[in-house]
Amino acid sequence: MDIAVLGAGSWGTALSFVLADNGHRVHLWARRKELAAEINGRRTNERYLPGCTVPESVQAYTDLGEAVHGVRHVVLAVPSQTVGEVATQLNGQLEPDAYVLHAVKGIDVKTGRRMSEVILDACPGLEHRRLAVLSGPSHAEEVARRLPTTVVVAGFSPQGAEVWQRLLMNLRFRVYTHSDVVGVELGGSLKNIIAIGVGLSDGLGFGDNAKAALMTRGLHEIARLGFRLGAVPLTFAGLAGVGDLIVTCTSRHSRNRRAGLMLAEGRPLDEVLQGMGMVVEGVYTTRAAVELSEKAGVEMPIAKATFAVLFEKENPRRAVEELMGRTPKQEWVADLWQGPSDWSRGGDL
Numbered sequence: 471m472d473i474a475v476l477g478a479g480s481w482g483t484a485l486s487f488v489l490a491d492n493g494h495r496v497h498l499w500a501r502r503k504e505l506a507a508e509i510n511g512r513r514t515n516e517r518y519l520p521g522c523t524v525p526e527s528v529q530a531y532t533d534l535g536e537a538v539h540g541v542r543h544v545v546l547a548v549p550s551q552t553v554g555e556v557a558t559q560l561n562g563q564l565e566p567d568a569y570v571l572h573a574v575k576g577i578d579v580k581t582g583r584r585m586s587e588v589i590l591d592a593c594p595g596l597e598h599r600r601l602a603v604l605s606g607p608s609h610a611e612e613v614a615r616r617l618p619t620t621v622v623v624a625g626f627s628p629q630g631a632e633v634w635q636r637l638l639m640n641l642r643f644r645v646y647t648h649s650d651v652v653g654v655e656l657g658g659s660l661k662n663i664i665a666i667g668v669g670l671s672d673g674l675g676f677g678d679n680a681k682a683a684l685m686t687r688g689l690h691e692i693a694r695l696g697f698r699l700g701a702v703p704l705t706f707a708g709l710a711g712v713g714d715l716i717v718t719c720t721s722r723h724s725r726n727r728r729a730g731l732m733l734a735e736g737r738p739l740d741e742v743l744q745g746m747g748m749v750v751e752g753v754y755t756t757r758a759a760v761e762l763s764e765k766a767g768v769e770m771p772i773a774k775a776t777f778a779v780l781f782e783k784e785n786p787r788r789a790v791e792e793l794m795g796r797t798p799k800q801e802w803v804a805d806l807w808q809g810p811s812d813w814s815r816g817g818d819l
């Protein structure tokens with residue numbers, strides 16, 4: 471089958487490998503002509519996946535219309551802040567019966583919208599049931615090397631998710647379907663904030679106790695905001711929640727964690743982002759999440775501390791002191807997710 475993948479960075483390219491391994495012809499859309507020429511000519515993508523060979527059945531395109539022409543399955547894998555612009559280009563070019571899968575982990579900073587909302591807005595002809603999101607613990611570098619990986623695909627309809635499960639699944643890439651689009655999108659996006667925090671903490675030498683605390687309390691605040699925005703809380707106990715949080719906070723491949731490490735060395739944010747040469751989604755998501763949490767009246771102390779370090783020149787050591795010195799609280803309230811009760815609403819959570 472012919473499948474279009476929009477975005478020839480690390481993730482779009484690695485997903486093309488999975489689809490090619492499964493016998494599909496991949497139309498990989500690259501924005502830059504030089505990258506398309508490198509993929510089609512040398513069969514490499516040295517900047518994003520050094521040392522990997524691009525399968526022959528992956529063909530790079532620079533014209534988005536050509537890449538999706540006559541294709542009924544389209545994967546979107548570009549940085550979150552460019553999804554609106556790419557989806558707008560896609561609108562009108564998309565086959566009327568096409569299925570779309572996005573694999574993007576971020577929130578639109580300008581509007582606070584999730585990626586499925588951005589795509590549906592830009593492509594009014596696309597029915598909900600034909601859109602799905604892929605997320606979970608899946609560093610492109612490992613997927614490209616065919617190391618065992620598990621992900622989830624959440625759809626607005628069972629068939630919208632199952633179609634992608636059939637196309638993507640193989641012995642190295644296991645795909646579970648899911649019905650909670652909101653939770654899967656938010657889990658994949660918000661964990662990047664915590665990974666920046668863990669990078670900062672590791673870089674400052676705060677040790678393993680601090681890392682475990684950030685991950686655990688980070689998951690708590692992800693679930694709290696997610697629940698308020700309509701997610702199913704248990705989604706955060708799955709691959710798109712704790713699974714992705716673990717891999718991003720502990721892997722040497724994570725760009726978000728690496729950004730935190732570099733910030734801990736005292737390097738300015740602009741320099742860190744330029745030096746990475748790839749997207750660091752957590753920087754944008756931190757801004758979006760802090761705004762969303764303020765509007766929703768949900769406390770997110772770790773996201774706020776990360777925001778202060780990223781954008782307000784807060785010293786990371788002081789940020790940790792502030793986190794540690796917050797008013798004493800209960801760790802967890804049994805009926806937190808079930809709505810108000812005397813005990814659960816007795817103090818601020």
Ligand SMILES: NC(=O)C1=CN([C@@H]2O[C@H](COP(=O)(O)OP(=O)(O)OC[C@H]3O[C@@H](n4cnc5c(N)ncnc54)[C@H](O)[C@@H]3O)[C@@H](O)[C@H]2O)C=CC1
Binds near residue numbers: 481575
């Ligand atoms: N790299 C990974 O391991 C994984 C990444 N993701 C997500 O996939 C999304 C894409 O990330 P990566 O591929 O890793 O980023 P990347 O930085 O490796 O590549 C981004 C690609 O998008 C292109 N691009 C930038 N601006 C664009 C625009 N305005 N229009 C079209 N293309 C544009 C770049 O030229 C580049 O080819 C992100 O949301 C990321 O969180 C999800 C899972 C794993």
Ligand SMILES: O=C(CO)COP(=O)(O)O
Binds near residue numbers: 575610727
């Ligand atoms: O989402 C990812 C792995 O699941 C990739 O994380 P980074 O963007 O931090 O590299």
